[in-house]
Amino acid sequence: xxKPSLPKGTRDFSPEIMVRRNFIFSTIEKVFQLYGYLxxxxxxxxxxxxxxxxxxxxxxxxxxxxLNSGNFLSNIKSEDLQPDNTGKLSxxxxxxxxxxxxxxxxxxxxxxxxxxITFPFKRYQIxxxxxxxxxxxxxxxxxxxxxxxxIGSTSLLNETELIQIIDEVFHKLDIRVQTKINNxxxxxxxxxxxxxxxxxIDMTIALDKIEKMGxxxxxxxxxxxxxxxxxxxxxxxxxxxxxxxxxxxxxxxILLKESNTGKEGIREIERLFLLLSELNLSSDVIxxxxxxxxxxxxxxxIIEVIAVEVQIGSVCAGGRYDDLAGVFGMPEISGVGVxxxxxxxFDVMNQMNLFPLDTVQKTQILFINxxxxxxxxxxxxxxRIRNAGICAELYPDHVKLKKQMAFADQRNIxxxxxxxxxxxxxxxxxxxxxxxxxxxxxxxxxxxxxxxT
Amino acid sequence: xxKPSLPKGTRDFSPEIMVRRNFIFSTIEKVFQLYGYLxxxxxxxxxxxxxxxxxxxxxxxxxxxxLNSGNFLSNIKSEDLQPDNTGKLSxxxxxxxxxxxxxxxxxxxxxxxxxxITFPFKRYQIxxxxxxxxxxxxxxxxxxxxxxxxIGSTSLLNETELIQIIDEVFHKLDIRVQTKINNxxxxxxxxxxxxxxxxxIDMTIALDKIEKMGxxxxxxxxxxxxxxxxxxxxxxxxxxxxxxxxxxxxxxxILLKESNTGKEGIREIERLFLLLSELNLSSDVIxxxxxxxxxxxxxxxIIEVIAVEVQIGSVCAGGRYDDLAGVFGMPEISGVGVxxxxxxxFDVMNQMNLFPLDTVQKTQILFINxxxxxxxxxxxxxxRIRNAGICAELYPDHVKLKKQMAFADQRNIxxxxxxxxxxxxxxxxxxxxxxxxxxxxxxxxxxxxxxxT
Numbered sequence: 001x002x003k004p005s006l007p008k009g010t011r012d013f014s015p016e017i018m019v020r021r022n023f024i025f026s027t028i029e030k031v032f033q034l035y036g037y038l039x040x041x042x043x044x045x046x047x048x049x050x051x052x053x054x055x056x057x058x059x060x061x062x063x064x065x066x067l068n069s070g071n072f073l074s075n076i077k078s079e080d081l082q083p084d085n086t087g088k089l090s091x092x093x094x095x096x097x098x099x100x101x102x103x104x105x106x107x108x109x110x111x112x113x114x115x116x117i118t119f120p121f122k123r124y125q126i127x128x129x130x131x132x133x134x135x136x137x138x139x140x141x142x143x144x145x146x147x148x149x150x151i152g153s154t155s156l157l158n159e160t161e162l163i164q165i166i167d168e169v170f171h172k173l174d175i176r177v178q179t180k181i182n183n184x185x186x187x188x189x190x191x192x193x194x195x196x197x198x199x200x201i202d203m204t205i206a207l208d209k210i211e212k213m214g215x216x217x218x219x220x221x222x223x224x225x226x227x228x229x230x231x232x233x234x235x236x237x238x239x240x241x242x243x244x245x246x247x248x249x250x251x252x253x254i255l256l257k258e259s260n261t262g263k264e265g266i267r268e269i270e271r272l273f274l275l276l277s278e279l280n281l282s283s284d285v286i287x288x289x290x291x292x293x294x295x296x297x298x299x300x301x302i303i304e305v306i307a308v309e310v311q312i313g314s315v316c317a318g319g320r321y322d323d324l325a326g327v328f329g330m331p332e333i334s335g336v337g338v339x340x341x342x343x344x345x346f347d348v349m350n351q352m353n354l355f356p357l358d359t360v361q362k363t364q365i366l367f368i369n370x371x372x373x374x375x376x377x378x379x380x381x382x383x384r385i386r387n388a389g390i391c392a393e394l395y396p397d398h399v400k401l402k403k404q405m406a407f408a409d410q411r412n413i414x415x416x417x418x419x420x421x422x423x424x425x426x427x428x429x430x431x432x433x434x435x436x437x438x439x440x441x442x443x444x445x446x447x448x449x450x451x452x453t
Numbered sequence: 454x455x456k457p458s459l460p461k462g463t464r465d466f467s468p469e470i471m472v473r474r475n476f477i478f479s480t481i482e483k484v485f486q487l488y489g490y491l492x493x494x495x496x497x498x499x500x501x502x503x504x505x506x507x508x509x510x511x512x513x514x515x516x517x518x519x520l521n522s523g524n525f526l527s528n529i530k531s532e533d534l535q536p537d538n539t540g541k542l543s544x545x546x547x548x549x550x551x552x553x554x555x556x557x558x559x560x561x562x563x564x565x566x567x568x569x570i571t572f573p574f575k576r577y578q579i580x581x582x583x584x585x586x587x588x589x590x591x592x593x594x595x596x597x598x599x600x601x602x603x604i605g606s607t608s609l610l611n612e613t614e615l616i617q618i619i620d621e622v623f624h625k626l627d628i629r630v631q632t633k634i635n636n637x638x639x640x641x642x643x644x645x646x647x648x649x650x651x652x653x654i655d656m657t658i659a660l661d662k663i664e665k666m667g668x669x670x671x672x673x674x675x676x677x678x679x680x681x682x683x684x685x686x687x688x689x690x691x692x693x694x695x696x697x698x699x700x701x702x703x704x705x706x707i708l709l710k711e712s713n714t715g716k717e718g719i720r721e722i723e724r725l726f727l728l729l730s731e732l733n734l735s736s737d738v739i740x741x742x743x744x745x746x747x748x749x750x751x752x753x754x755i756i757e758v759i760a761v762e763v764q765i766g767s768v769c770a771g772g773r774y775d776d777l778a779g780v781f782g783m784p785e786i787s788g789v790g791v792x793x794x795x796x797x798x799f800d801v802m803n804q805m806n807l808f809p810l811d812t813v814q815k816t817q818i819l820f821i822n823x824x825x826x827x828x829x830x831x832x833x834x835x836x837r838i839r840n841a842g843i844c845a846e847l848y849p850d851h852v853k854l855k856k857q858m859a860f861a862d863q864r865n866i867x868x869x870x871x872x873x874x875x876x877x878x879x880x881x882x883x884x885x886x887x888x889x890x891x892x893x894x895x896x897x898x899x900x901x902x903x904x905x906t
Contacts, residue, residue: 003781003782004503004561004564004565004781004782005500005503005565006496006499006500006565007496007498007499007500007548007549010496010498011496012493012494012495012496012562012565012566013493013494013495014493014566014569015491015492015493015576018491018492018493018494019492022492033815033844034839034842034844035839035844035846036815036816036844036845036846038468038471039468039471039472039475040465040466040467040468040471041465041466041471042465042466043459043460043463043464043465043595044497044551044581044583044595045460045463045517045583045594045595046459046460047458047459047460050457050458061522062522064498064519064520064522065519065520066517066518066519066520066551067517067518067519067520067543067546067547069514069515069517069585070539071539072539072543073534073535073539073542078534081526081531081534082526086523086524086525086526089526090520090525093520094520095460096460098497098519108457109465111457112457112458112459112465113465113467116467118860118863118864120849120850120860122846123468128497130497130498132522141498142496142497142498150849153849153850154850155849155850155851157822157828157847157849158849160832161847161849164836274829275828275829275832278829278832278833279832279833279836280833280836328456328457329456329457362486362489363489369610375610375728376727376728376731379613379728379731379732380731380732380733383617383732383733386487386488389487391486391487391488391489392489393488393489393575394610396573396603396606396608396610396611396614397573397606397607397608398608407571407573410571411571
C-alpha cells in the first residue's frame, strides 16, 4: 500500500475550485474574443532546442526535461556520465521538455504556420506551463497562463488595445488594479548614457528589485557587479524621477539626449499615453521608469499589472518582442502580448471575496432509490426529465432513506423525489423541498413544468 | 537559426481546429453535467510511484518520465550507470512522470480527498494525457481524454447511466455508434473452466486481438504461450457464441456452471440489459463475450464503443474497477467509468463532415486605419461598439487600403467601416458589406443598431 501524494508545487482542483477557476477563464476568454483574438493550443511537450536560450540562464535551469524513451544511454560515452557534468548530460538523455511559457511556443507556431496565417495575427491561448522553481505561497510548478498576443504589427495601437483588454478583464472581475508601463528602449538608453551598455541585463535585474529591496540596496548590488560610482550616480536620477507624463518626458529627453534608442523609447511612451487618453479606462495606467521585466526577449513596451488591494506580485504582465520569431528563422516580425496569471487572480478574488455566489451543484432533483422495481420504474421518467434539460439523478444504491436524504443534503440538491409502491400504482411523485421540508404530490408533467418555467 | 519543429506525436491546434474541438468538448461536458457529474482537474505531473504498476508492463514502458531537477546523478552509484540498466536507472533519476490516463489520477485524488468527498462521487475530467507510444495515424503521444466516473457505488444503475451518457453524447454529435459490453468476471470464469486461471492476462490479450487477426490466429498465439490443446478446444465455443441475450445467458450458464465468478458475471450482464431495456436508446448495445479490454484494473463490466461508419478503433471505452483505490490505501471502494477519445471523435466527425457550419471568425466589423488622426478618432467609437457586445477591430497599421481590405477578406470579416477626413467632420461612418460590396452611411448609433438587433 502506498500513501498517495502529489509532486510538490502541483495541485488538484476540486469541483468547488473548478467552478471559480472557470469563471475567471471564461471572463478573460470573452474579452479576448470581443477584441477579435482567435484561440490556439500548442502541445505541453516541446523540443528542448525550441525552449533553451529563450528565458535567460536562470530560465534554462527551470525547464522540466523529459527523459528519452527506450535506452536513453545508448549514445552516451562513459566520460559523460559524471555527476559534475549533469547539465550537459541532461541534454543528451532528454530531447523534450515541458513548455515554460506560452510566448515561445507561440513564436514557434507562427514560424511553422506562417503560410496559413493572416498577419497581423491576433491569438489567445489558455494552457498550463511548468517551471522547476522553488514552490512557495502563490508560486507553483504547474500553473495556467492566459496569453493574448498580436504578431506582425509594430503599431502602438496594439499596446493600447492590450491595456484596454487588461482594464476590461479586471473591471469585469471586480479587481482594482494599477497598470505600470515602461519601454525597454529607455532602459537601453539609460545603460548607454550611464556608460554601462554591456551590463544592460545586470542593470535590468537590479531595477526589477528596487520595489522589494529599495534603491540603495539595488545600487549596492550593481556596485558589486562592477558598476562604477559615476555610473551609479548617473543612474539614481532615473530611479527617482517624479512628476506627470509631460514632466517625465521633458526630464528624460534631457537625461537621454545622447541616446537615439532612448529618445525613441520616450516617443513611443508619449504616443501610447496619447492614444490611451482617448479611452475611458476604469483603472490607472502609470509610467514606471525603473520597470524592467527580466525576460530577455522584450525590446519595446513593457507592461506589469498589480492588484491594488492585495500584495501578491503582478497579476498580468507582458511586453513587445521584436526578435522572438527570428531565432526560429522568421526575422523582423514584431509582436506584443500580455499574460494573465490565473492562479494569482484566483488568490486575489478569494481573498477579497469577489466570486459571485455560485453553487457547484447543478442537480435539481434526486430520486430516492427504494429498490429494484422502483428503479426500473424511475429510469424512463428520468430520461424524460433530462430531455427537458433538467439535471436530475437517481441514487444508485438500495440504502436506507436516511442515508439518501443525507446525500441530497450534503450535495445541496434542492429537491428530492420519492416514488414507492403507492406512487407507482397511482402515477404520482412525492416532491420534497429540501430547504423548507414542504412536500407535494405531482405527476411527471407537473414535475417537469415546475423546473422549466 | 533553428528550423522549428514539434516532438513527434504532438500537434498544434489552429483556430479553425480549436473551434471544432471545443464543439466536441462542450457537447460532452453538457451531457456530463445534465447527469449530475462534477468537474475536477489533476496535475499533468504525478509521482511515478502513483503511476507505475497500474497499466501493466507495457504501460509502464510508455510512461513519460521527467528528469529530476538539479544534480540528478548525486545519489547514483557508478555501477548503476550502465546502458543495459536504463530501466532501473531511469527511476533513480526521475521521480515524476506525465499522467498516462485520467483514471489512476482520479483514484489517487479520491483517496487523498476522501474526507471532503460525498460518496457516491460522480466526477468528470477533460485533460490531456501522454503516452510514449509509436505515433501513427489516429494515435498521438499527447492527446485529450474526457472521463466520467462514479466511485463508491456497486449498483449496475451506474453502468446503465454511463451507457445512456454514451448514447446521448454520440446522438448529439450525430455519430452512429455501437456499444459493446462484457464482464471481466465472465472472462475469469472462462479462464477457470478451460483450466488456465493462471494465464488470465495472456488470454485477455489474445481475445482482444480476435477482431484484428481472427480466431485461429489468436488461438495459435495462446498455444505458443503454453495453453494446452484441451484448453483451446474449450475456449473456442466461448468465442463463437451466437444468439440474443437470453440465448447467450442460457448457453453461458451451462458452459460456466463450475465457476461462481463466471455465473456472477452472467447475472450482472443480464440485469444490466434489463435496466437498459427501460431506456429508449438511439444506438445499439450488444454483448460481445470475447471483449476483454486489456487494462489490468478492470474487474466487472467492460464497455467499448465503436463508430459504425468509420474504421478507427474505439471512440469511447471503460469499465468497472473494484480495487483501484486500494493500492492507494482505500480498499473496497468500487468505481466505474468511461473515457471519450476526443481525437478519434474529431477524426470521425471530420471524415463524415459532421461539424456544424461554424466560422472561427467572430469579428463583425473591421475599421480601416487611414492614419494617426483617424485612429485617435476611432478609438472611443470602438469602445462604444464593444460595450454593446459587438466584436470589432481597428486595423493596427497605416498601410494601403487595398492591403487592409485583403485582410478583412482573408479573415472573413463581414463588414468594413471607413472613416476618413470627410467622415470625421460630418460624424458619419461608411459601412461596407464585404459580401455584396454595398456601402451605406450611418452614424454610430445606427451602426450599433445594425449589429445588435
